[in-house]
Amino acid sequence: MKLSKTIAAILVGFTILSSLPACSGHTKKRYDASFLELFDTVSVIVGYTENKDVFTRYSQMAYDELEVYNQLFDIYNDYDGVNNIKTINDNAGVKPVKVDQKILDLLSFSGEMDKKTDGKVNIAFGDVLSLWHDHRTAGQSDPESATLPDYEELKARNLHINIDDMIIDEKASTVYLKDPEMSLDVGAIAKGYAVERTAVTLQKAGFANGSISVGGNVRTIGNKFDEKGKEIPWSVGIQNPDLSSEDKTLYILHLSGESLVTSGVYERYYTVDGKQYHHIIDPETLMPAEYFLSVSIICKDSGMADALSTAVFNMPYEEGSKLIEKLDGVEALWVFPNYSTKYSSGFEKWCDV
Numbered sequence: 001m002k003l004s005k006t007i008a009a010i011l012v013g014f015t016i017l018s019s020l021p022a023c024s025g026h027t028k029k030r031y032d033a034s035f036l037e038l039f040d041t042v043s044v045i046v047g048y049t050e051n052k053d054v055f056t057r058y059s060q061m062a063y064d065e066l067e068v069y070n071q072l073f074d075i076y077n078d079y080d081g082v083n084n085i086k087t088i089n090d091n092a093g094v095k096p097v098k099v100d101q102k103i104l105d106l107l108s109f110s111g112e113m114d115k116k117t118d119g120k121v122n123i124a125f126g127d128v129l130s131l132w133h134d135h136r137t138a139g140q141s142d143p144e145s146a147t148l149p150d151y152e153e154l155k156a157r158n159l160h161i162n163i164d165d166m167i168i169d170e171k172a173s174t175v176y177l178k179d180p181e182m183s184l185d186v187g188a189i190a191k192g193y194a195v196e197r198t199a200v201t202l203q204k205a206g207f208a209n210g211s212i213s214v215g216g217n218v219r220t221i222g223n224k225f226d227e228k229g230k231e232i233p234w235s236v237g238i239q240n241p242d243l244s245s246e247d248k249t250l251y252i253l254h255l256s257g258e259s260l261v262t263s264g265v266y267e268r269y270y271t272v273d274g275k276q277y278h279h280i281i282d283p284e285t286l287m288p289a290e291y292f293l294s295v296s297i298i299c300k301d302s303g304m305a306d307a308l309s310t311a312v313f314n315m316p317y318e319e320g321s322k323l324i325e326k327l328d329g330v331e332a333l334w335v336f337p338n339y340s341t342k343y344s345s346g347f348e349k350w351c352d353v
Contacts, residue, residue, distance in 0.1 A: 028209070028225065031055040035063060038070045039191050039214055047210030048225055058207045065201050066214065069194035072103050073186050075126065085184050089126065093180025098173050102197075107168060107175065109303060110189050114163055117311035117323065124166060125283060126183030127157040132281055139270035146272045154286040157181070161283075192261050192306020195219045199302065211236075216262060219302040220255045236260050241293035241335050250341065251333065251351045258350075259302035263309040264294030264335075282314045289314045292334050298350055299330040308332075317342065 028048040033055075035043050045062050049055040071079045075086050088097045110123045131149045139146030160181040167176040177184070195212055199219045202210065209222040211234050223231040233256045237249030241264050253260060265288075268279040282289040295313045297305040308330065312320035317334055324332045324344045331347040 030224070031059075033059040038063075038066050039194070041191075041215030042213075043215070044213045045210065046213075047207060047221075049207075058202055058205065058210070061205060061207075062198055062202060062212060065198040066194055069102065069190070069197065072100055073106065073190040073194065075183075075185055075187070085186055088175050088177060089183045092177035092182050096167070096169065096172070096174035096176035099175055101173065103175065104168060104170060104173060106186060106190065106193055107166065107184075109193060110186060110307070111163060111166075113189065113304070113307040113311070117307070119283060120311035120314045121188050121307045122161060122163055122283060123184050123186050123189065124161045124163040124182060125281070126185035127160050127181060128154055128283075128286060129185045129187070129281060130183060131157060132279070136268070136270045136277070136279065139272060143271060146270055148272055148277070151286070158286055188310040189303060189307045191215060192217045192259070193303035195306075196259070196302035217302055217306055218255075218260045220257055220259070223256050238262060238296050238333060239264070239294070241266050242339055250335070253298065253350045255298070255350065258298055258300055259305045260296060260298050261302065261305035261309045262294055262296040263313045266293075280310060280313050284314075290337070291316055292336055293339070294335045295320070296333040297324075297330065298332070298347070299327075304330070 028050060030046070030048050031052060032044060032046045034045070043066060045059050047055055047058060049058065071082050072084050074084050075089060078086060083097050083099050085103065088099065091097050107123070114122050131154060135147055135149050160179050162179065162182070165178040165182055166184070167178060169176075191214055195214050195217050196219060199212055199221055203221055207221060209224060211218060211220045216239070218236050220234040220236065224234050226232050233254035236253045236255050238251045238253065238260070239262060240247055240250050243266055263280055265276070265278040265280075269276045271277070278288045280289050281287065292313055295309050297309045297312065299305050299308070308324075312323065312332060315323070320332070320334070321344065324330055331344045331350065333341060333343045333347060335341050
């Protein structure tokens with residue numbers, strides 16, 4: 001991929017923070033790059049490489065990968081020559097849509113997570129979520145006129161969320177939604193999944209020490225280096241959901257190749273009659289879940305972390321804790337509405353508690 005004007009714009013924040021010797025004896029320096037236009041959020045790539053040109057090559061690779069996933073997983077926009085999730089939704093009840101293997105892989109992974117979480121993260125929930133999205137968007141634009149969705153309409157839309165009505169033909173590379181009222185929304189999984197696949201691509205290309213953050217979905221690769229050139233884990237903070245607090249982070253995690261994803265009430269919300277309504281909708285009540293202020297998940301796979309953070313946010317603590325404890329290599333932190341916290345049995349190994 002050429003080093004275009006795009007990458008020049010992307011790397012506005014390109015800085016050398018330090019010059020440190022790597023364990024191999026070669027000198028590696030720390031670089032970072034950021035961009036705004038993908039997944040409707042801020043993406044940051046940090047890494048240690050031999051020189052700026054090498055880091056720029058990896059950064060361009062990360063951007064290109066994430067851009068592909070951003071277009072394929074988009075539910076709102078069309079792109080020339082691209083059949084994406086929106087294309088599938090537009091053809092619900094009409095015809096199968098031929099799609100990229102990356103979409104088939106995402107949908108297959110999403111089906112696995114649906115079963116693993118007993119339907120708490122169902123990508124077929126799109127028609128319900130779109131009604132909330134429309135009211136939230138209108139309410140943010142005109143707070144004085146903000147309204148809640150009609151509950152009878154939510155219940156009517158909830159009749160069209162059967163994931164078994166999503167027909168995947170791997171041989172033909174097609175996806176067909178049998179129910180014409182059905183709509184996919186991969187927002188609870190897509191970003192983390194894209195981060196994971198991008199991290200794997202970079203690692204295969206030789207990127208050994210770095211981290212990728214897309215809107216706070218963090219995936220670390222290898223380690224960073226301390227001032228003596230020794231490899232040490234990356235330091236990643238869990239955000240305090242109390243935005244008025246002087247303590248911006250609750251815990252600092254020490255991660256080497258692991259992911260951290262947090263779902264919280266402070267990310268996207270709007271206000272109706274003085275009450276805030278966030279964007280994580282409980283599939284049982286069809287209303288914003290009220291169990292927690294945030295749930296953070298730590299595990300190897302960023303896609304799994306993304307899916308679990310939403311699913312566990314939608315479960316009572318006892319149910320979510322039981323799920324996390326039976327999953328190997330997965331830990332969680334819950335922040336309750338009174339700002340108290342609980343964490344899973346292996347959480348302490350990742351931080352200084």
